[in-house]
Each structure stands twice: as structure tokens, then as C-alpha cells.
């Protein structure tokens with residue numbers, strides 16, 4: 527089945543007609559008392575992590591600038607790049623949900639800083655992400671589908687260095703700064719926010735132009751190594767973890783156990799990614815802050831497919847599935863549920879997906 | 891013609907929490923504030939068709955479980971994106987350990 531990912535196209539309209547859009551999603555039962563405790567907000571973990579995050583960036587950029595252009599600054603730039611071009615993605619995400627800190631202004635401040643680093647318009651993406659949660663991987667509804675079918679491998683690989691993201695972000699930034707939201711953006715950003723989209727774009731644009739002017743004046747790319755370029759050379763970590771979120775899994779379903787992936791990760795990746803490796807858990811219960819996700823995982827793992835034991839294991843599972851989708855667009859990985867888990871709702875998903883691919887597609 | 895309906899007992903709702911109350915095909919949310927007062931609003935978020943009863947009460951705010959939009963449940967005022975439209979509120983009365991809500 528050919529997929530049309532446009533938000534204005536026939537697949538989106540069909541999802542609305544069939545009730546797939548804005549549907550009631552599956553949730554694992556969690557006693558209210560436990561859930562209330564898991565949802566509790568606190569400033570302390572996010573303040574600690576933000577001080578480490580921004581503090582490390584200042585130190586690493588300081589080393590990079592002080593010893594520029596020595597070869598020995600490369601490790602400092604590589605680490606700085608990941609904190610700028612990848613950790614910003616998870617900060618943008620958590621603060622956009624408003625769950626990272628208890629205090630609203632702290633969430634908003636970190637959200638604005640992270641949005642700038644990851645080259646997203648803070649006023650637009652808040653809404654696109656709301657849609658991603660309403661209609662996760664519903665074709666034609668979700669504006670944040672990272673791997674479309676058939677997967678464009680060339681694009682995926684170049685995006686480890688942010689190439690396509692930045693190539694799309696800059697013209698959009700210019701458009702937003704001059705004309706406000708695009709026609710597609712207007713489908714999910716309420717009209718009351720259109721002015722803000724333009725204002726934010728103008729601020730981002732002004733910072734980039736000032737950085738560029740400084741680089742030209744100094745005759746050096748050093749200012750761009752600090753602002754702008756790390757979105758390219760430090761993007762790989764967020765692309766790596768981001769692909770694992772939904773890659774190779776089902777689309778057009780209303781059960782996050784079918785379309786999201788939880789992966790156990792090393793502590794550094796979990797710091798950069800702010801625990802979003804517990805991705806099924808996050809989608810099922812977006813109210814639970816990042817620091818409580820490991821506890822949520824323990825509370826509901828009996829009802830979820832087994833997590834992948836490492837990033838490498840996640841890729842080993844996902845990559846062949848993506849390759850298979852090149853030939854069979856309807857193919858997806860369907861993970862077994864543990865014994866005693868509530869079964870997937872076959873009836874509904876069969877209707878949504880047409881023929882189930884396992885039976886329709888020969889093994890390679 | 892509006893009428894007063896018994897929604898729940900006062901101890902059905904923990905302090906700083908809410909419960910769902912359904913009546914005549916409508917759904918409502920009953921709140922118990924940290925000061926011990928009770929309030930009532932429409933039971934579903936104004937952003938999408940989502941019950942607020944699975945959300946979180948923090949002080950005088952209720953946070954929607956779907957996209958973390960927030961309302962002041964005392965006034966219904968929308969406080970945090972993605973909610974933009976205020977929540978309807980309903981008068982409430984506490985009598986002899988029971989919470990009554992005035993519904994239209």
C-alpha cells in the first residue's frame with residue numbers, strides 16, 4: 527500500500543474517516559495511587575542535569591576556543607557537538623511537554639534555548655509534537671514520522687549529520703520570519719499563535735546572522751563551530767536514538783506497544799537522551815517526567831514487549847526491517863508480548879492495516 | 891432548568907486530586923483543592939476529546955493527561971498550551987459530607 531505522508535493528503539483524510547485519528551489508545555492499567563506518585567514533578571533533577579549540560583558546554587567550547595585551531599581540540603568539539611546538536615533534542619522534547627521541571631518558567635526557558643539549538647521554531651513544534659502524541663505514526667496525520675516507507679536510506683544516513691534537517695530548517699526559518707507559518711503548519715498551529723511563529727523565527731534568524739557576520743569579520747569559522755554547525759556535527763546521537771523510537775514498527779495502529787520501542791541504554795546516552803529510551807512508556811503516559819520513567823518501566827513492563835537490551839541490539843532488530851520495507855512497504859516488526867499481557871486488539875488493527883504483513887510477505 | 895445533583899462524598903476525592911463524575915450523558919470532573927475546597931469543571935479537555943480524570947492536580951492547576959495542557963480548575967482558565975479554550979466550570983455545594991454540583 528503506497529503511503530502519502532502529506533498532512534493535506536488522502537491518507538490523513540482516510541484516518542479521520544475511519545476513526546484512526548484522535549482515537550482512544552491502549553493504556554496498561556496502573557493504579558491511580560501509583561500513577562499519581564509517578565507523575566509528581568520536581569525541579570531538582572532537571573536543575574542538576576541542566577547545570578551539568580550547559581556547564582559542560584561552556585567548558586568544552588572554552589577549551590575549543592582557547593586551543594583553536596589545534597588538532598587536540600577535536601574531542602572537545604565532538605563532545606560539545608553532541609551536547610548542542612543532540613541533547614538539545616531531548617531537552618526540547620521534555621520541556622515542551624512541561625514535565626522536566628515543576629516550575630513553569632524553567633521549562634519554558636530551557637525549551638526556548640533547546641529549540642534554538644535544534645533549529646526548531648518553538649512556537650510551531652509545540653503543536654506538531656502534540657499531534658505526534660495524538661496520532662503517533664498515523665500516516666497523513668503525524669508530522670513527526672522519522673522513517674517514512676519506503677525508507678530513504680541515503681537521507682537517513684546523511685541526517686546523522688543533520689544535513690536534510692538543516693537543509694529543510696533554514697528555508698523554513700526564512701519563510702517563517704517573513705511570512706509566518708506555512709500552509710501545512712497552519713493545519714496544526716492555532717491561528718492565535720501565528721504571530722509568535724514569525725517572532726521566534728526572526729529572533730533565531732538574527733542570532734544566526736550575527737554569528738555569520740562575526741565569522742566573516744574574524745575570517746574564521748570558529749563562531750560557527752560554537753553556534754549553528756554543532757547542529758550538524760553533533761546530530762548523530764539524537765538521530766541514532768530517534769530512529770529507534772518507532773523505526774521498523776507498525777504504523778496506523780492505536781497501541782504504542784505496536785509502534786514504539788523501549789531500549790536499555792548506557793548512562794551517557796540516557797543523560798543525552800533524558801531517558802526517552804523508555805519510549806513506549808513515554809507515549810503511553812506523557813505525564814510522567816523523564817526522571818520517573820525507569821520507575822514507570824518497572825511498573826508496566828509485564829504488559830510490554832521485551833525492551834531491546836542495547837542500542838546495538840535495537841539497530842540489529844530495526845535495520846533489517848527497514849531494508850525489508852524497501853521492497854514491502856507494509857512490512858513491520860511485530861514484537862511478542864509477555865505471557866499475561868493484554869493482547870493487541872487484532873480486530874481493530876486488522877481493519878486499519880488491511881492484510882497483516884507477516885502472512886502476506888515471504889521471508890527473505 | 892438547572893438542578894443540584896449529588897456527585898460524591900467528600901472523602902471520595904483525595905486532597906489535591908480529582909475524580910470523574912458522569913450524569914445524564916455528560917461527564918464532569920470534581921476537584922479537591924489543597925485548602926480543602928471543592929470545585930467542578932467539564933470532565934473533558936477543550937483541546938481534544940480526553941478525560942481529565944487521569945490527569946494531575948498541582949495546586950490549583952489540573953494537567954491534561956494527553957498533551958499536558960493545564961487549566962486553573964477554580965476558574966476554568968486555560969493556562970498552558972496546547973489548550974487555548976477555557977474549561978467550563980459548575981457551581982458546587984458541600985453538605986453533610988457530600989458534594990453537590992449544579993448542572994444545567
Ligand code: FES
Nearest residue numbers: 935937954957959
Ligand atoms: S487533549 Fe488535553 S491537552 Fe491535548
